[in-house]
Amino acid sequence: MRTALTLxxxxxxxxxxxxxxxxxxxxxxxxxxxxxxxVKIGLFVSxxxxxxxFGGDTKNGxxxxxxxxxxxxxxxxxxxxxxxxxxxSKPEEGGSAAVKLATQENxxxxxxxxxxxxxxxxxxxxxxxxxxxxxxxxxxPTVTQQGDQIFRICFLDDFQGAACAVFARKDLxxxxxxxxxxxxxxxxxxxxxxxxxxxxxxxGKVVAEESFKxxxxxxxxxxxxxxxxxxxxxxxPAYYNDVALIGKQFRSQGVDVPLLxxxxxxxxxxxxxAGPGTLDGCYFGNHYSQADDREVxxxxxxxxxxxxxxAPSSLAALGYDDVYVAKKAIENAGAFDRAKIREALxxxxxxxxxxxxxxxxxxxxxxxxxxxxxxEGEKFNLVxxxxxxxxx
Amino acid sequence: xxxxxxxLVVSLAVVLGVNWFLDSYIDQYVVRVIxxxxxxxxxxxxxNVINGLCGQFSLGHAGFMAIGAYxxxxxxxxxxxxxxxxxxxVAIEPMFSSQWGFVPALIVGGIAAAIAxxxxxxxxLRLKGDYLAIATLGFGEIVTIMITNFETIGGANGLPGLPxxxxxxxxFAFVVIVVMFSWYxxxxxxxxxxxxxxxxxxxxxxxxxxxxxxxxxxxxxGAFFAxxxxxxxxxxxxxxxxxxxxxxxxxxxxxxxxxxxxxxMTGAIVGxxxxxxxxxxxxxxxxxxxxxxxxxxxxxxVLILLMIFRPQGIFGQKELSLKLLGRLIPGRxxxxxxxxx
Numbered sequence: 001m002r003t004a005l006t007l008x009x010x011x012x013x014x015x016x017x018x019x020x021x022x023x024x025x026x027x028x029x030x031x032x033x034x035x036x037x038x039v040k041i042g043l044f045v046s047x048x049x050x051x052x053x054f055g056g057d058t059k060n061g062x063x064x065x066x067x068x069x070x071x072x073x074x075x076x077x078x079x080x081x082x083x084x085x086x087x088x089s090k091p092e093e094g095g096s097a098a099v100k101l102a103t104q105e106n107x108x109x110x111x112x113x114x115x116x117x118x119x120x121x122x123x124x125x126x127x128x129x130x131x132x133x134x135x136x137x138x139x140x141p142t143v144t145q146q147g148d149q150i151f152r153i154c155f156l157d158d159f160q161g162a163a164c165a166v167f168a169r170k171d172l173x174x175x176x177x178x179x180x181x182x183x184x185x186x187x188x189x190x191x192x193x194x195x196x197x198x199x200x201x202x203x204g205k206v207v208a209e210e211s212f213k214x215x216x217x218x219x220x221x222x223x224x225x226x227x228x229x230x231x232x233x234x235x236x237p238a239y240y241n242d243v244a245l246i247g248k249q250f251r252s253q254g255v256d257v258p259l260l261x262x263x264x265x266x267x268x269x270x271x272x273x274a275g276p277g278t279l280d281g282c283y284f285g286n287h288y289s290q291a292d293d294r295e296v297x298x299x300x301x302x303x304x305x306x307x308x309x310x311a312p313s314s315l316a317a318l319g320y321d322d323v324y325v326a327k328k329a330i331e332n333a334g335a336f337d338r339a340k341i342r343e344a345l346x347x348x349x350x351x352x353x354x355x356x357x358x359x360x361x362x363x364x365x366x367x368x369x370x371x372x373x374x375x376e377g378e379k380f381n382l383v384x385x386x387x388x389x390x391x392x
Numbered sequence: 393x394x395x396x397x398x399x400l401v402v403s404l405a406v407v408l409g410v411n412w413f414l415d416s417y418i419d420q421y422v423v424r425v426i427x428x429x430x431x432x433x434x435x436x437x438x439x440n441v442i443n444g445l446c447g448q449f450s451l452g453h454a455g456f457m458a459i460g461a462y463x464x465x466x467x468x469x470x471x472x473x474x475x476x477x478x479x480x481x482v483a484i485e486p487m488f489s490s491q492w493g494f495v496p497a498l499i500v501g502g503i504a505a506a507i508a509x510x511x512x513x514x515x516x517l518r519l520k521g522d523y524l525a526i527a528t529l530g531f532g533e534i535v536t537i538m539i540t541n542f543e544t545i546g547g548a549n550g551l552p553g554l555p556x557x558x559x560x561x562x563x564f565a566f567v568v569i570v571v572m573f574s575w576y577x578x579x580x581x582x583x584x585x586x587x588x589x590x591x592x593x594x595x596x597x598x599x600x601x602x603x604x605x606x607x608x609x610x611x612x613x614g615a616f617f618a619x620x621x622x623x624x625x626x627x628x629x630x631x632x633x634x635x636x637x638x639x640x641x642x643x644x645x646x647x648x649x650x651x652x653x654x655x656x657m658t659g660a661i662v663g664x665x666x667x668x669x670x671x672x673x674x675x676x677x678x679x680x681x682x683x684x685x686x687x688x689x690x691x692x693x694v695l696i697l698l699m700i701f702r703p704q705g706i707f708g709q710k711e712l713s714l715k716l717l718g719r720l721i722p723g724r725x726x727x728x729x730x731x732x733x
Contacts, residue, residue: 120631186549
C-alpha cells in the first residue's frame with residue numbers, strides 16, 4: 001500500500017517538476033514567428049532511420065533554397081530562420097516534432113514531411129494551430145484531406161499510376177501488362193492499383209499481378225509467374241534498390257520486356273546496382289528531369305552540384321521548390337499573416353518551379369505534369385511530359 | 393478493496409486536476425511529451441508482467457498494440473477506402489461518434505488484444521526463452537501483415553483521421569489503473585505464482601502452481617493493457633499505420649524494461665519516461681549543435697553506458713518505496729516514514 005502511494009506521489013512529482021520549467025506562450029496572433037528582420041519557417045523530415053536518405057536530400061534542397069533567398073535579401077526584407085526537426089522515420093516522432101515547431105518554435109509556415117505516414121501524424125497538429133503546412137513529397141491522397149491548412153507540391157500516386165498507364169497504352173502501344181509490387185508499401189500498392197484501373201479502362205489487359213514482401217531479395221516465383229503470363233510491359237512500382245534486383249533477375253530469366261516504374265526508381269545508384277545495360281530501354285515517371293533546359297532547372301542543378309558535389313534527386317528538387325512556394329505565398333499574401341498566407345497558397349497559380357509549372361487545385365494538391373524518362377546507358381532521357389489533363 | 397477504490401478515486405481526481413492545469417498553463421509540446429511518456433508507461437508496466445514477473449520473453453507487444461489501436465479506431469473513426477468494384481472512395485460512419493464512445497472503444501480494443509494474448513499464450517506452454525521470443529515476434533508480424541492486406545482499414549496506407557480523443561486525463565487515468573493493478577498483482581497469489589514460475593518453473597509446478605494457466609493469464613493481462621495503450625496512441629497521433637507497430641516498437645518497450653530493471657515496476661516506469669523523454673529533450677541539443685543525428689547517437693550512448701555500468705538496469709528488481717527513501721535520509725530509522733500498514 002505504502003509503495004503504491006509512493007509511486008503515485010512520485011509520478012505526480014515528476015509531472016509537476018517537468019512542468020515548472022516551461023510556461024505556455026500565447027501564440028494566437030497570426031503574425032507569430034516573425035521578428036524585425038527574420039521569419040521562422042519550420043522543416044520536419046527524417047534525417048535518421050529508414051527514410052534518412054530521402055529526408056537528407058530534401059533538407060539539402062531546402063538548405064540551398066534558404067541560402068539563395070537569404071543571400072538575395074530574404075522574403076520581403078526578412079531573412080529566413082529555418083527551424084529544423086528530425087522525425088527519425090517514426091510517426092510518433094513526427095507528431096512530437098510538429099508540436100514542437102507549432103508551439104515552442106512558433107513557426108509561420110511549416111514544411112514536411114517526405115513519408116506520408118509522418119505527414120499524417122503532423123497534419124492534425126498544424127491544422128489545429130492554424131499553421132499552413134506544405135509537404136514537399138508526401139504522395140498519399142489522404143494527407144491533404146486532413147484539413148484546409150495542409151498543402152502539397154508533388155503529384156499524387158493516383159495521377160502517377162494513371163499517367164504511367166496512359167504512357168504504356170498510348171505512347172508505347174502496349175496491350176498486356178504485368179504488375180509486380182511491394183505489398184508492404186502503400187506507395188507501391190497505390191501505384192499498382194491506379195495503374196491497373198487506368199490501363200484496363202484504356203482497353204489494355206493486366207495479365208499478371210504479383211507482389212513481394214519488403215526487404216526480399218529473391219523474386220523468382222513472381223518472375224516465373226509473370227513470364228508465363230507473357231506480358232509486353234511490366235509495371236514495377238518499387239524503390240530503386242528493389243528495382244535493381246528485380247531488373248537483374250528478369251533479365252537472367254530471359255525476360256527482355258521493358259519495365260516501367262514511378263518516381264521511386266530515381267537514384268544515382270539504380271544503374272550501378274542493376275549493372276550496365278540491364279535496364280536499358282526501361283521507362284519511369286519522375287518529378288523533373290535534370291536535362292530540362294528551363295533556366296530555373298539549370299540554375300538549380302548547377303548550384304546544387306557546386307554545394308554538395310552530386311546531382312540533385314527529385315526529393316532535393318521538391319524540397320527546393322517547397323521553400324520557393326512558401327516565399328511566393330508570403331509575398332502574394334502581402335503580410336506575415338498565417339490566414340492570408342493560407343489563402344495565397346490555395347490560390348497559387350502557374351508557379352514556375354524546378355519540378356514543373358504548377359498550380360494548387362481546390363483539394364490543396366499540386367496540379368502538375370509528370371516527366372516520363374527513358375533509361376539509355378547511364379542517362380535518364382526525357383521522353384515527354386504528361387499533363388494532368390491527359391490523364392483525367 | 394475499499395481502500396483500493398479510494399486510492400483510485402483520489403488519483404483520478406488528481407489526474408483530472410493535472411489535466412486542467414496542463415491544458416491551461418503549459419506549452420502543448422511539453423504536454424505532448426508527457427502524454428507520450430504516459431503511453432510508454434502503460435506499455436512498459438504491462439510488458440513487465442509478462443517479461444519481468446513471469447519471465448516469458450515476449451516480443452509481441454507491438455502486435456497487441458496494433459490490435460487495440462485498430463479495433464478501437466474501428467468504432468470511433470470514419471473509414472474511407474477505395475472500392476475496386478465502384479472505383480471510388482466509400483465511407484463507413486463510425487459506431488461511436490462522440491467522446492463518450494472513446495472509453496468503450498478502448499476497452500473493446502483491449503479485450504480484442506487480450507483474446508490475441510490468450511492465443512499467443514498457448515504456444516508459451518511449449519516454448520521458452522529465445523524460441524518464445526521468435527514465436528511472439530512472428531505473431532507481431534502476422535498482425536501487421538493482416539492489417540496491411542485489409543483495405544477497409546487503410547491497408548499499408550494506414551488509417552488517418554482518428555478523432556483527437558486522447559488527452560492527458562485519459563492517458564494518465566489508464567496509467568494509474570495499470571500501475572495500481574500491477575502493484576496489487578505483484579503482491580497477490582497470482583503475482584507470486586508468476587515470480588515462482590520465473591525463478592523455477594519445475595519447482596513452481598511441484599508447489600501446485602498451474603504454470604500453463606498462469607502464463608496464459610500473464611499474456612492476457614499484458615495484452616489487454618497493450619491494446620489500451622495502442623488505442624490511446626492512435627487517438628493521440630490521429631493516424632495509425634502498420635509500420636507504426638512493427639517489431640522495432642516491441643523492442644523499444646523491451647529496452648525500456650531492461651533499462652529500468654527487468655522485473656521492477658518502478659524500473660519499468662522510469663525506463664519508459666527516460667527513453668521517451670530523452671530523444672525529445674535532446675532535440676534542443678541537436679539544433680544547438682546543428683549536427684544532424686546527434687540525438688540518436690546520444691540516445692544509443694546512454695543505453696550502452698548503462699548496460700556496461702549497470703547491467704541489471706536502473707532499479708534491478710527493486711521497487712521504489714518510502715522505506716527506500718527513508719533509508720536515504722540520515723537520522724531516520726527505516727520503516728516509519730510511510731505511516732499506516
